[in-house]
Amino acid sequence: MNTNEQTFFRYYRRHLLGTEGLTPEEITILLDRSEAHVQQNRQANKKKSVLYGRTIINLFFEDSTRTRTSFELAGKRLGGDVINMSVSTSSVKKGETLIDTAMTLNAMHPDVLVVRHPQSGAVSLLSEKVNCAVINGGDGAHEHPTQALLDALTIRRRLGHLSGLVIAICGDVLHSRVARSNIHLLNTMGARVRLIAPVTLIPSGIEHLGVEVFHDMDEGLKGVDIVMMLRLQRERMQGNFFPSIREYFNFFGLDEAKLANAKDNALIMHPGPMNRGVEIDSDLADDFGRSVIREQVEMGVAVRMACLEILTENLDQSEASNL
Amino acid sequence: MATTNNSNLHTLYINARLIDPATGRDEMGGILCDGKVISDIGPHLNDGKPRANSQIINCKGHCLVPGLVDMRAHLGEPGEEHKETLETAGRSAVAGGVTTIVCLPNTEPAIDDMSVVEFVARRARKLGLSKVYPYGAVSKKLEGKEIAELGMLSEAGAVAFTDGFKTISDIQLMLRALSYAKTFDLLIVQHPEECGLSKNGVMNSGETATRLGLGGIPRYAEIIMVERDIRLVEMSGGKLHFAHLSTSDAIDCVRKAKARGLAVTCDTAPPYFALNELAVGDYRTFAKLSPPLRKEEDRQAVIEGLKDGTIDVIASDHTPQDEESKRLPFSEAAAGGVGLETLLPITLELYHNGHMSLIEALNLITYRPAQLLGLKAGKLEIGRRADITILDPERGWKVEDKTLKSKSKNSPFDGRPVQGCAIQTIVDGRLVFQAEG
Numbered sequence: 001m002n003t004n005e006q007t008f009f010r011y012y013r014r015h016l017l018g019t020e021g022l023t024p025e026e027i028t029i030l031l032d033r034s035e036a037h038v039q040q041n042r043q044a045n046k047k048k049s050v051l052y053g054r055t056i057i058n059l060f061f062e063d064s065t066r067t068r069t070s071f072e073l074a075g076k077r078l079g080g081d082v083i084n085m086s087v088s089t090s091s092v093k094k095g096e097t098l099i100d101t102a103m104t105l106n107a108m109h110p111d112v113l114v115v116r117h118p119q120s121g122a123v124s125l126l127s128e129k130v131n132c133a134v135i136n137g138g139d140g141a142h143e144h145p146t147q148a149l150l151d152a153l154t155i156r157r158r159l160g161h162l163s164g165l166v167i168a169i170c171g172d173v174l175h176s177r178v179a180r181s182n183i184h185l186l187n188t189m190g191a192r193v194r195l196i197a198p199v200t201l202i203p204s205g206i207e208h209l210g211v212e213v214f215h216d217m218d219e220g221l222k223g224v225d226i227v228m229m230l231r232l233q234r235e236r237m238q239g240n241f242f243p244s245i246r247e248y249f250n251f252f253g254l255d256e257a258k259l260a261n262a263k264d265n266a267l268i269m270h271p272g273p274m275n276r277g278v279e280i281d282s283d284l285a286d287d288f289g290r291s292v293i294r295e296q297v298e299m300g301v302a303v304r305m306a307c308l309e310i311l312t313e314n315l316d317q318s319e320a321s322n323l
Numbered sequence: 324m325a326t327t328n329n330s331n332l333h334t335l336y337i338n339a340r341l342i343d344p345a346t347g348r349d350e351m352g353g354i355l356c357d358g359k360v361i362s363d364i365g366p367h368l369n370d371g372k373p374r375a376n377s378q379i380i381n382c383k384g385h386c387l388v389p390g391l392v393d394m395r396a397h398l399g400e401p402g403e404e405h406k407e408t409l410e411t412a413g414r415s416a417v418a419g420g421v422t423t424i425v426c427l428p429n430t431e432p433a434i435d436d437m438s439v440v441e442f443v444a445r446r447a448r449k450l451g452l453s454k455v456y457p458y459g460a461v462s463k464k465l466e467g468k469e470i471a472e473l474g475m476l477s478e479a480g481a482v483a484f485t486d487g488f489k490t491i492s493d494i495q496l497m498l499r500a501l502s503y504a505k506t507f508d509l510l511i512v513q514h515p516e517e518c519g520l521s522k523n524g525v526m527n528s529g530e531t532a533t534r535l536g537l538g539g540i541p542r543y544a545e546i547i548m549v550e551r552d553i554r555l556v557e558m559s560g561g562k563l564h565f566a567h568l569s570t571s572d573a574i575d576c577v578r579k580a581k582a583r584g585l586a587v588t589c590d591t592a593p594p595y596f597a598l599n600e601l602a603v604g605d606y607r608t609f610a611k612l613s614p615p616l617r618k619e620e621d622r623q624a625v626i627e628g629l630k631d632g633t634i635d636v637i638a639s640d641h642t643p644q645d646e647e648s649k650r651l652p653f654s655e656a657a658a659g660g661v662g663l664e665t666l667l668p669i670t671l672e673l674y675h676n677g678h679m680s681l682i683e684a685l686n687l688i689t690y691r692p693a694q695l696l697g698l699k700a701g702k703l704e705i706g707r708r709a710d711i712t713i714l715d716p717e718r719g720w721k722v723e724d725k726t727l728k729s730k731s732k733n734s735p736f737d738g739r740p741v742q743g744c745a746i747q748t749i750v751d752g753r754l755v756f757q758a759e760g
Contacts, residue, residue, distance in 0.1 A: 020534070049612035099650055121535035122604030140654070142536030177536060204539055205530030238523050 004056060011310050014318075015127050015134040017141035019185040022258045027152070027189060033306035034153050034299070041077070043303055051080030053310055054111040058084045059101070059115040066139055066272060066297065071114045071139070074304035075108055078108060080111075099153055106130040112311055115139075116215075120177075133311040135304075141175050141236075147271055148181035149188055150299040152189065154292050157299070158267055162189030168220055168262075169211075170196040171230035171252060171279050174203050175237065178271045183209050196220035198252060200241040218250060221261040229254055230282050245278055255281040259290075267292050333357055333377035334752065337369055339387035339713065344733040345694075345702040352401060354387060356709040359751040364703055377640055382713055385746055388685055388708035390422025390603045392701045393666060394590065394692040395566055395638035396425070397487070397659070398455070399730075402431025407643035407730045409443070413452025415729035417756035419664035420712035420745030421639075421698040423693070424453050427487035428460040435460035436470040437479035444480055446579065451573070452755055454710070456482045456698065461500050461511060465489055474507050483713075484694045485512035488613060488642070488659075490548065492518055497552065501561030511697070512564045514542075515548035515573065515616060520629060521530065525654050527600045535606065540615050542636045549573040553580045556587055564695070567640050569614045570603030571624030578633040588695060589633070592640035592667035593662060594735050596625040602735060608649045608656035610642075610735050615658075628679055629687065635695055636688045639666040643731030660735040664727055668741035671716055675742055691708040707750040 009025040019027070040263060058068050068084060075082035085105075087097060088307055098117070105113065112133045115123045120140030127134040138144040167186055173179045173195050186193050187210045195202060196214045208212055213222030221227060232248070242248045254268065268284060268291040276282040285291055287306040337353040342362065353368030354361060355377065365699045371427050373379065393416070399407030407415075407692040416424055426443065428434030434443065435459050443464050447455035459481030473484055484504060491497045491513055504511050521544040526532050528539025528680035549565055553576055556563045568574050580587040592601075594612055599619045602610040610616060628634040642659025666688060693701030700710060722739045724732035 050453040098652065117652065119654045121654075122652035124605060125652055140536050140652075180534075180536060203533040204528050205533050209534065321391075 014249055014311070014314060016307055017124050017134065017136045018313065019145045019148045019181045019188070020143065022185070023187060024188055027149070027185060030303070030310065031153050031156060033085065034149065034303040034315035035157075036125055037302035037305040038299070039098040041298070046077050047079060048077065050309055051078040051312060052077065054080040055109070056066050056082045056112045056114065056229045056308065057075065057078050057105055057110045058082065058087050058114045058137070059105065059116070060084070061098070061115075061122070062138070064137070065097050066300070067208060068090050069305050070297070070300040071137065073301050073310055077301070078308060080306055080308065093215055098108070098126060102126045102129045106132070108185060110220070111315055112308055133315055134138065135311065138177055140177065141180070142177050143181045143249050146303055148185040149307070150296055150303040151182055151228070151269060152185055152272070153299045153303055154269065155267070156268055158292060159225065165191045165225040166194065166223060167191055167226040167228060168194045168196055169228045170220070170254065171219070172201050172232045173206065173230065174201045174241070175233040176230050179190065182228065183211055185193050194224065196244055196252070217258045218261050221258060224251055224262045224266055226267050226269060227254060227262055231271065231273065232275055232279055249278055253281065255276055255285060256284065259284065266290065269293065269296060274298065300312065332752070334712070335368065335374050335375060335379045336382055336387060337379060337386060338712075339382035340384060341703065342386050342388045342682055343703040345389070345704075346688040347682070348703070349682050352712070354703065356749075356752045359708055361703065361705055361707050361709045363390050364459065364705060376758050381638070381682050385713050385715050385730065386681075387711060387713050389689045389690045389701045389703050389713045390748065390750065391420045391667060392423040392692040392698065393421045393639045393641070393663065393688070394425045394636055394696060395468065396424050396426055396591070396641035396663060397643065398426045398641075399427060399643055400430065400446070401439070406645050409455065410450055411450070411728065411730040412643075413447065413450050413455075413643070414757040415661070416453035417665040417748040418728045418745065420748055421663055421716055422453050422666050422696060422710040422748060422750050424663075425454065425456045425482060425692075425696060428458050428485065429487035429489070433460050433465045435463050435465065435476070437472075437475055440476060440479040440481050451750065451753070453750065454698075454700070456480065458483055458485045458512065460484070461486050461491055462496060465682050467491060467493055467496060470496065470503060473500075473504055473509055477507055479717070479727040482698065483512055484512070485566070488514050490514050490516045490518055494551065494555070496557050498559055501555055501559040501563060505559065505561045508562075510562045512547070512566055513552055514567070515545050515552065517544045517547045520544035520547070524615070527604055527610065527617050529600070529618065531600050531603060535603070537652075542572065542617060542621070543754055545570050545614055546572045546576065547571060547656070549576045553577075553585065553587060556580070560750070562586040566638070567592045567595065567614060568628070568634065569595045569617050569625065570621050574624055574628040574633055578628070578631075581633065587686045588635045590636035590638045590692075591625050591629070591634050592638055593665060594640070596622055596629065596673055597669045598622070598735060603653075606653040608651065608653055609660060609733050609737055611653060611656050611658050612660055612735060613658040618704065626673070629673065630678055636692045637666070637670050638692065643729055644733045645731055648707060649733050660733050661727065661729045661731055662734070663729060665722060665734060665736050665741070667714065667745065668720075668743040669736065671743035674716065705739055709749055711722060711749040712745050713747040714743065714745050718742065718744050720744055
């Protein structure tokens with residue numbers, strides 16, 4: 001960690017809405033800060049008090065277990081008060097609740113809102129209506145910045161750096177906010193990104209985001225350092241994008257034979273939850289020599305602690321300047 | 324607002340730049356209104372001699388043009404009065420220099436019955452603002468299944484037939500409608516969009532949609548429907564008009580169909596030649612339109628289509644949406660933008676940017692739409708109703724929600740500095756709008 005750099009660069013933004021547009025310095029600061037929390041989380045006493053007195057609301061308009069738990073732990077380990085709110089979009093009249101809920105929560109003076117919503121852009125819309133800091137916990141098929149940060153942290157800890165690496169993102173890119181956030185972050189950090197998927201799961205014009213597109217796993221995985229599998233989001237699919245799971249796994253599921261094209265020590269990643277036997281072979285997922293899937297979950301807590309901490313520091317600053 | 328309806332009142336407008344696209348007239352002169360009708364016109368009225376008991380209005384060199392004709396606007400009444408009423412739409416129209424509106428049948432109940440045609444016409448007549456002519460529905464209840472009573476609706480006053488912002492998708496229905504309409508020499512108007520391709524989309528398909536994680540509507544949704552319908556015109560011998568074309572290929576299809584002598588016409592709306600998909604920016608729902616804003620190449624192709632005459636008309640595509648329908652995540656927000664007050668200045672951008680002359684630009688929003696629909700409007704002629712707009716093509720202003728007269732404020736041009744506005748709008752010889760300042 002370069003402490004000199006930290007004095008020059010800061011993450012000044014009020015919110016964390018996406019990885020698109022973040023500078024390499026900002027990403028580095030977020031990752032460095034996360035790194036510090038990894039050790040803390042491995043100690044018996046994991047508790048700090050930097051968020052003492054702060055209120056964090058996890059506002060989830062979409063089901064989630066791991067991301068919500070991860071944010072909840074992160075907030076609690078830093079000494080903040082965390083409240084979980086799950087709003088089912090199907091039961092309430094859509095949209096109306098979004099701004100209304102934002103206004104209502106805003107009146108309770110939370111310090112940080114972590115928001116997940118099934119519609120792209122909903123988190124950014126909400127961030128315009130509140131006075132607190134907002135972290136995007138995933139919006140539609142748009143962005144999921146903390147996932148990309150935890151992926152980057154996992155890679156950096158294993159391989160020491162991000163620049164120059166070749167990373168293949170495989171599977172349901174069309175519906176994936178994880179893919180988009182990773183593409184922006186990895187490109188910014190100087191990595192090379194490949195996408196591998198059937199044509200029906202590649203969104204139009206994605207090559208303009210600075211990626212190479214492949215439709216053949218063997219070809220796309222040649223010489224890659226990282227294989228990042230995506231979950232098939234069947235709940236978001238309207239109509240069929242491929243004929244059957246059997247056919248999908250046959251051509252695009254990760255197994256030993258396809259993985260043999262990658263570098264020998266290539267890492268396997270997955271944002272979870274996995275569909276075993278659909279996009280990834282069950283044994284590979286559990287191969288601890290190469291699969292870093294559990295490590296990703298661990299890094300998730302550290303990254304979210306760093307995000308909460310940095311955004312609250314920015315709140316401190318703006319509060320101080322308002323006095 | 325309106326002066327007394329005195330049919331003996333003569334009004335003499337002098338010192339005006341008379342522009343009449345129908346005849347090509349562009350000269351300094353005056354116009355004399357005898358009650359509701361134009362009784363004289365020409366340079367000789369500028370001679371300074373007073374006419375018998377006439378009130379004289381000095382136009383100070385501003386342009387005096389036929390009142391604008393907008394062939395596509397959604398007015399909300401009956402059924403959606405919280406978004407727009409015939410009265411607020413009328414005030415919005417006259418503020419934009421529009422004296423004739425042709426309104427879509429997508430009301431509740433739909434304009435698929437003579438009683439609704441008459442209701443709209445009567446309400447608009449009573450208000451005495453812009454004249455309103457309704458489109459009749461092509462299909463009963465706009466359900467896209469059975470043909471509505473086109474003949475009787477036409478007799479009741481429907482000027483052409485469309486399912487409005489719903490595509491006539493069923494190929495058999497479209498063929499029948501074109502054929503049956505031919506019986507009475509009626510025009511069918513189509514919103515060309517292949518729903519099978521557009522249903523999961525909310526903006527133009529491509530890089531921007533992908534970046535924003537939004538479902539895309541491919542350009543081909545428009546192109547395929549235009550290609551299909553041109554074949555149906557060929558098959559049926561009917562007359563078809565495509566509304567708001569937005570893609571280069573669809574315009575090219577119309578260009579070729581016209582060259583083959585088919586009875587095909589089309590219009591576009593100001594957003595499609597003045598904006599592109601980048602206006603969506605950070606999920607701006609005011610830029611969510613149907614069809615969606617396209618790429619820059621398409622925008623330029625629309626301008627080319629206007630210049631070479633492939634595109635016959637510019638219509639406002641006025642679609643009021645209240646705040647509740649727009650203050651939503653992009654995918655859930657309603658599509659459409661208000662346009663009655665921006666039709667004139669955005670059309671004049673074509674003139675200010677050097678794409679065409681002033682008279683050519685005005686033709687697209689006065690004489691051409693009137694001619695296409697057979698309306699007695701859009702022309703300065705002795706004996707015609709005095710529907711007149713006095714405008715300053717140069718005056719600058721900024722499109723802002725607080726100044727818009729429409730009940731809904733969802734303008735895709737919100738915040739845009741524009742040039743050109745109506746100074747006075749006159750309907751049937753009565754002053755119905757006077758600009759401030």
